[in-house]
Amino acid sequence: MIKTLRAFDLQGKNILIRADFNVPMKGSIVSNNFRIKASLPTIMTCIEAGAAVVIISHMGRPNGKVDESLSLVPVGEELAGLLEMPIKFSDNCISRDAIDTSISLKSGEIHLLENLRFHKEEELNDQEFSSKLARHGQIYINDAFGTSHRHHSSNVGVVPFFKNAGIGWLMDKELKYLDNSMSKPKTPLTIVIGGAKIDTKLKILEKFIDKADNIIIGGGMAFTFLRAKGKKVGGSLVDDSMIEFAKKIMNKALIKGVKIILPIDANCANSLENPSTNGIFSIEKIPDNMMGLDIGLETLEKYNSVLSQSQTVLWNGPMGVFEKKEFETGTRVMAKHLAECVSNGVKVIVGGGDTAAALEDYGLTKEMTHVSTGGGASLELLSGNALPAITALGV
Numbered sequence: 001m002i003k004t005l006r007a008f009d010l011q012g013k014n015i016l017i018r019a020d021f022n023v024p025m026k027g028s029i030v031s032n033n034f035r036i037k038a039s040l041p042t043i044m045t046c047i048e049a050g051a052a053v054v055i056i057s058h059m060g061r062p063n064g065k066v067d068e069s070l071s072l073v074p075v076g077e078e079l080a081g082l083l084e085m086p087i088k089f090s091d092n093c094i095s096r097d098a099i100d101t102s103i104s105l106k107s108g109e110i111h112l113l114e115n116l117r118f119h120k121e122e123e124l125n126d127q128e129f130s131s132k133l134a135r136h137g138q139i140y141i142n143d144a145f146g147t148s149h150r151h152h153s154s155n156v157g158v159v160p161f162f163k164n165a166g167i168g169w170l171m172d173k174e175l176k177y178l179d180n181s182m183s184k185p186k187t188p189l190t191i192v193i194g195g196a197k198i199d200t201k202l203k204i205l206e207k208f209i210d211k212a213d214n215i216i217i218g219g220g221m222a223f224t225f226l227r228a229k230g231k232k233v234g235g236s237l238v239d240d241s242m243i244e245f246a247k248k249i250m251n252k253a254l255i256k257g258v259k260i261i262l263p264i265d266a267n268c269a270n271s272l273e274n275p276s277t278n279g280i281f282s283i284e285k286i287p288d289n290m291m292g293l294d295i296g297l298e299t300l301e302k303y304n305s306v307l308s309q310s311q312t313v314l315w316n317g318p319m320g321v322f323e324k325k326e327f328e329t330g331t332r333v334m335a336k337h338l339a340e341c342v343s344n345g346v347k348v349i350v351g352g353g354d355t356a357a358a359l360e361d362y363g364l365t366k367e368m369t370h371v372s373t374g375g376g377a378s379l380e381l382l383s384g385n386a387l388p389a390i391t392a393l394g395v
Contacts (some may be wrong), residue, residue: 002393003166005042008139010049014105016137017042017168018154020144020373021057021075024357030078034360035146035373040082042143042168043110052105054136055079055112056093056154057144064120076112087112094119094132102136111136122153130157143168145175146352146374148389149381155389165393170373175390177349177370178381186311186347187213192303194219194317194331195354198242200376203383204316209252214259214310216303218295218319218330222263225250226283234268234286261306265296267320267327275326294320294327304337307346313338316351316379322358331358339367351378 019039024032046053060070076089088105090098093113102111113136116122121129130153134140140162142148142155148171150156159165167175191212193201198221208215217225223236228246253260268290269278280296281287295303300319307313315338319330335358338348348368350356353375359365372378381387 002390003164004172005045005141005166005168007166008164010046010051010139012107013051013139014054014102014137015046015051016054016056016134016140016158017046018140018142018144018147018158019055019057020146021055021072021079022059022146023075025074028074030074032357032360033078033082034356034365034371036075036078036082038170038373039143039168042141042170043083045169046141047108047110050107052107053110054102054105055110056116056133056136057112058117058122058147058154059115060117062115062117064117064123066118070115070117072112072115079110079112083110085110090114092118094129099132099135116152116154123150125151125153125157127157129153131161133158134161137162138164140165141168142166142389142393143170144389145171145372145377147377148374148387149377149385151388156392159392167390167393173370174372174374174378175381178351178372178378181347181349181370182314182382185211188310189312189314190214190216190306190310192216192218192307192313192315192317192334193221194315194319196220196237198224198239198245200379201317202245203385204379205249207383208314209249209256209258212258214261214306215253216261216306218263218299218303219317220292221317222295223292225260225262229262232284232286233292234281234288234290236266236268236286236292261303263292263295263299264302265298266292267294267296267329268292269326272321272324275324278326293324294322295330297329300330300333303334307334307337307341310341310346313341313346313348314351314382315348315355316353316375318354318358322354328358331355332362335359335362335364339364342367342369351375351382353378
């Protein structure tokens with residue numbers, strides 16, 4: 001049985017919290033603090049109970065080496081601002097000084113440690129590294145859903161060194177919504193899959209082909225499905241290695257009576273570097289020298305019509321290159337429409353990653369039923385796979 005914060009006497013204890021502060025940055029400034037804000041309820045529960053808090057996290061992929069551009073210093077500044085209180089920071093997560101700082105913390109104080117992945121042992125799930133991390137606290141709380149599909153020191157290796165270990169409110173909320181809510185969803189169920197790569201969405205497509213009533217496909221991956229149907233897609237990105245898989249999914253959907261809905265037009269340009277040449281074309285009239293970078297207006301209308309008739313919607317992946325203003329319309333307008341659907345009683349669950357970042361940019365995060373903080377982790381869980389970090393806590 002996995003325990004939540006409610007199971008522990010926190011007063012006077014040092015709580016080691018594994019958070020997921022791998023947030024988008026612009027230079028040395030946090031550009032999207034969604035994940036940091038999502039961790040605040042767990043942190044505040046500990047502080048208000050009279051505990052001291054030590055927070056560990058990673059940022060990016062420094063490959064076991066110190067990379068100042070991936071330091072958690074800006075995250076600490078953002079966290080201190082959100083909490084409206086000072087926090088302590090150590091520039092090495094396992095140094096003697098860092099451990100001494102944690103041991104000497106007073107109730108109500110917070111200590112943030114530097115990027116775990118500055119040490120190669122983190123991703124190797126090294127036992128000695130895990131034991132040093134464990135010295136920072138007396139109770140271990142994993143609140144980093146975004147890394148729960150990884151088998152690392154900070155979320156798996158560290159657990160056996162604690163008598164008391166459990167999950168925070170963010171992790172608890174994620175598991176309830178993604179696991180429980182999607183086990184028996186209200187129908188019609190519509191799955192919206194976007195992004196560029198099919199291979200990262202294989203498992204979720206295969207799992208929900210048996211449950212979904214509709215599967216809407218957008219983003220770059222849609223062009224591989226269109227090519228698999230024999231459509232011309234101009235110079236749009238196509239993954240030739242995935243065409244047979246796309247055919248398999250569409251054939252299975254046909255047998256199961258599941259509607260797979262693909263774009264009928266696209267907003268295109270010569271390249272991302274030259275977006276000013278963009279224009280909307282029907283799919284089979286995309287010029288050979290242009291590529292689809294967002295769904296078109298007719299496609300958007302078609303997709304939103306299906307969403308309005310759904311009772312449950314699971315959305316993972318943007319409809320286009322939303323980071324570029326010229327190609328954000330599909331993602332932004334669909335997001336606004338889904339917010340309206342929620343107000344009409346539709347349950348909308350968003351599977352983290354780029355989609356969550358987009359919603360935060362549009363100020364629509366709170367308008368959805370649930371927005372996950374983990375892209376890869378949410379896909380693994382929804383695909384029916386065990387999450388190593390959860391398995392470790394359940395033993």
